[in-house]
Structures are given as C-alpha cells and as structure tokens.
Amino acid sequence: MTTPDYQLLVIGAGPAGMAAAQVAAHRGVKVAVLDEQLHPGGQIYRNVDASPLADISVLGKDYLHGRQLVQTFRHAPLDYLASCSVWYLDRSGEVGIVDNGRHRSLVAQNVIIACGAQERPMPFPGWEKAGVMTAGAGQILMKSAAMVPDEAPVLAGSGPLLLLLAWQYLRAGVKIRAIVETTQRQARWSALRHFPRALAASDYLFKGLQLVSAIRRARIPWYRQASELSAEGDERLQAISFRCKGRQQRIATPLLMLHQGVIPSLQLAAAAGCDDRWNEGQQCWQTQLDDWGESSQPGIYVAGDAAGIGGARAAWLGGQLAGLQVAHKLGMLAQEQRDVQAQSVRSACDRHLAIRPFLDSWYRIGEDRLLPPDETLACRCEEVTVAELRALSRQGCSGPNQAKAFTRCGMGPCQGRFCGATMEQIFARQAAPDRPAAGHFTVRPPLKPVTLGQLAGGADQTHEG
C-alpha cells in the first residue's frame, strides 16, 4: 500500500470539519483539511473573518460566533487547502482532489467527511425558471459578496432559514414582497409532543420568536399554509401563484427565493460505500455511524450536518468527537482521556440537538410538497418531468437506479443532488402508500467536475497565465 500522506484528511472546513481537524491536530495527528471555498467557515460561517460587509452585524450574532471558531482553526497546526474540491473518495482512504486547478490524489489513514448539507430540493411547476433561487443562495450572496436583491423578492417554503433570511434582509434594508409559507397546520400539533424536550434548548425557541415578531412588525404580506405553488415566466420569472385558505393568489415578482429545510450531503459517504439508512424524522438519508461518527467503512467518519441535520453548534461539537476518536485510534490519546474529554462535548451536543425533533416535526414536509404535480421538472439538468417518472414506476421499473438509466434523470451535471429526493418518493409511493423511501441513486465519481487535462496530469490550462 502507498505510504499515507496524512493520518487524517478532513473534507470540509465548516464548523464540524474545523473542530475535528483542530482537535486531532492538537493531539499530534498529522491533518490536512480540504475545502472548496476560499475561506474557512463552511456555508454557515462563510466569509466570517473576511467579510465584504461594512456592517457584519446585519447577519446576526449567531453568524458572528463563527469568527472565533475560524480564528482558532487558522492557528491550528495543520495543512489547510482552500479552493480544493474532492471528486473521488475511495474506501481505502484515497482521495482525488482538484487543488487550484491541478489534480492529485492523497492517501490518508482516516477521513472525516464534514461536507455539510444542501438545500432540500423544492420542486413545483416552474421552480427551474431564471429568477428562482434558494434562500441559501440569498445568504451566500450577502455573506460572500455583500449583495442583496434590488427588487423586492418573494420568499417561499418552510423552515427556520426562510425566516432568518427575511429577518436578515429586513435588517439590511431590503423590502420583501411577500412570504409564502408552505408549513402545514397539522404538523404543528404533532410537533407539540416534542415541545418539552425543546425547552432544554430554549434559546432556539426565543430566537425563532424574535424572527417572527420582527417580520410581523415589518408588515410583510405573510401567506400561511400555502399550497399548489407554481412559477410563471418565459426567459425570466414573472410571477408566483399558489392557493391559500381556499383562494387562488398570484404575485408578480422578478425574484423568488425557496427553502424547505436542508438535507445531508450524502455524495462522498455514499461513493465510499458507507452504509446509510432513512431517517423518517428528518425525511432524509443519513450515513449509519457509531457514537464517534465512524461509518461502516473503518477509518471513514462523517461529522456535522453531513451526518444528520443538527445545526452549526452541534456540528462543531460532533466534529470534536470524531477528532478525539481518530486521535485515540492512532494511539495519541488514551481511552480514559478520550472519554473524559468527550463527556462535556456530548452533553453540550445533546442540549443543542434537543430542539431538533420539535423543529423537524413543526417543519415536516407535507405529502403535496414531496410529490409535486405531473408537469413539474423532477430533474432540472436532463429535464425529466414527474409524469415521466410516475409512468415508469407504474410500468414496473425497479427503482431509482433503473429509472435513471431509462430517463437520464440523475445523470446530469448535478448528479442527482436536486432530483434524487423526488425520484425516491415517487417510487416509494408506487411500492406502498406509506413507504417512506425507496433506496437512492448509486453515487459514482467524479463527484465534482474534473477535466481530462487535469486527470492526465498535464499542465493546467484553466487557472494560470
């Protein structure tokens, strides 16, 4: 076997990756962190110590909290590779990277996948139109480019991030045309049984109430329990239509920002052959892990939101646990010390996770949102409609992977990141009305684009000269 380049490779420099890397590095582990962005922080703390904003406080104090985390990370004794994408991960710990336009592979004894989450796709007729973006995109534009909409947007969907974006926009002086919330009333009742546990994380509840009251004070038109969303427009978005309290509504807008929660980015772990399972509470797939975040593939760990949605604070703590375990398994941290150090981390992590069952059920995605109408584009890349997938499922097609071969749904450049969830739901319902999921796409490299020139190791043509 090739001599390892590192004892630990951490993929992603968000809260989980930064924590895992520095915990291990401070215990003597030889660590490298690979991250696709220019600066550490992940999407949540993006540009937090390199902000283009004149007044960073518009984003709120939870964002500012990240500054200190990034600063301790920058001083940790480890190699940090920015602007580096991972396109390949092998179960043996070999990682293929494109580092500033050059391909190379690194071998590690241990890998911690901390690549975070992605927006849960929110398909409805017209969601692919130019002028429809994700709420996360709106935040990234603020954090990384100090940019806000110059025409009032409509915010649609469900989940804390939708309200947070509205709140941040209000603080930045951006007008919001309307909020169209698809959160279902019946979900709220079932969320109540998780309320006692959520009180252990009451700071999250207070923050939520703060957001809601600020949005109310701003008197933004706020439509609740909206359904039957559709977007119209030819070259650009022109309007959004929906049903609310029995009435059909139409709002003309050039910009629509969508959100219905986030789901773990499963690609790397799935490509490495780690076993996963369906999490019905969070309505998504997640990698099966032990108490330290190690997967079914020895030496491959998943931490943070990539392992299950818990938020930034829990990710920071979960990353530490994985880092401690790697140090322990390499013989650099005795078991008793590992356990002592992990104890306070675990209890803090549990406190942050206490809010999740409540949030997950309050913002549970309704059946109508999981299974959009026939004319919806399920696959944005290859332009495959929900109707085509439904027809295949009725004709006895065996599941998502066969339907991929038949329709190319999932074969486009996004590699199933934005159609996989819809495909799974359609096939699950065909199999049984109450079946939650029907397997997911097989994931194969390249997970990120790599040119033949880069692969061949030739002189790079793209980023130089």
Place this chain on the structure above:
Amino acid sequence: MFRLLGEASQQVLVELDGVEVSVPAGVSVAAALLYLGRIPTRHSPVTGAARAPFCMMGACFECVLEIDGVSERACQRQVEAGMQLRLQLCGDGEAL
C-alpha cells in the same frame, strides 16, 4: 437584480460575450452576473429553456458558463481582471 450593500471598494474589468464590463472585485462570477442583472445565464441543452444561478454553492450546476474557454460553475470562481466569460445562450431560444 442584486445590488451591493454600501459602495464597491474596487471594480475589475471582465469580458462578457466579447464586451468589456465592470464588476465588483472579490465576488464570484455568478454574483457578478446577478449584479449586472444578466439572467438568464444559459439555455438548457435539452429544451433550450432559460436558466440562471440557483444554489450559489456549487451543487446545482445551473450557473455553468464558459470561463476562459472551459465550462465551469460560475459560483465557484472569483472574478479576475481580463477574464473571458461566455454565456451558453442560444439566440433563438432553440436547444443548443
């Protein structure tokens, strides 16, 4: 479509479809196009439908365009002076 909060400290010149344009320095190519209001940024290869940046975090590939001759995700590259950008648009709305 998008504006800067406050003043841009610096601008850089890039070439967009052969025309020199000034955009804020230090932002992604996708952000620069949204600042210019240049959407759609591409027509899809299947039906020629209009598309524009969607996720801004490298996952959706909607913002792909030609940067110095190579198809790349515009949200994953910072603008650089002299960069040659070409939108993957077709004039008559037909598939490429």
